Amino acid sequence: MDTEDSFLKLLETIQEVESPEFLFTRIHQKIESVRVNQISPRLAWGLAVSFCLLITINILILKSNEVVNHENNLIENLHISTDNDFYK
């Protein structure tokens, strides 16, 4: 127990020191940089919704192109005439 007491007594001799004066300036700068780099929740939601809308529109356009291509293929395979000429 003597060893325990002696090292505990040593720890109790550690003194309090003042924090450096320049720290507040650095903290203030850090807070400003965090604030500037932060995206507001409204902006983030707006970007997310716009992105989803864009993807949805693209998918719709691609699907409508698919339907047109499918119709064209059908016309070609069945040799359907798209004009009114009987003789070619």
Place this chain on the structure above:
Amino acid sequence: MNFQELYKTYSKQVYNLALHYVQNIEEAEEITQDVFVSIHQSLESFQNKSTLSTWIYRITINKCLDFIKSKSRRNRIAFLTSLFSNNKQDVRFYLPNFDHPGVLMEQKEAIKKIFECINTLLPNQKTVLILSKIEKKNHQEVAEIMGLSIKAVESLLQRAKQNLANKLKQNEGS
């Protein structure tokens, strides 16, 4: 209380606690900055469930433990890479750069050895030792900060002291 007043009131508490955890001026400064940025960001959500001082103590302790964990991880990676290199320098996982301004010159070597052992304790044992013996908090205050019962704090402190004594004996023997 505005942020600047809050800083004036609590900066010494935060800085000194960080020093006790990392025993290095530059790292304590970095932790202090992180703590106050965190306080600034979450001050509005502080719900007065504890005192402001207790809340700030908890933020500081968590930041210190996160910092130490992150530094140990980096040192461990460096150690693993050193296994494959020709440089056989011993890389220690705990913090090697002892520079605590609150330690008297004549006691520096002795206290450095004690901290080398404290740094190998489990985080909650290290915390209870720092709060009780260096910050000189009573058991009630330590219990409030750590979110434990007083009995749990007493038991934890007892274990921490025993483990520390064993580690110091082992180091003396080697």
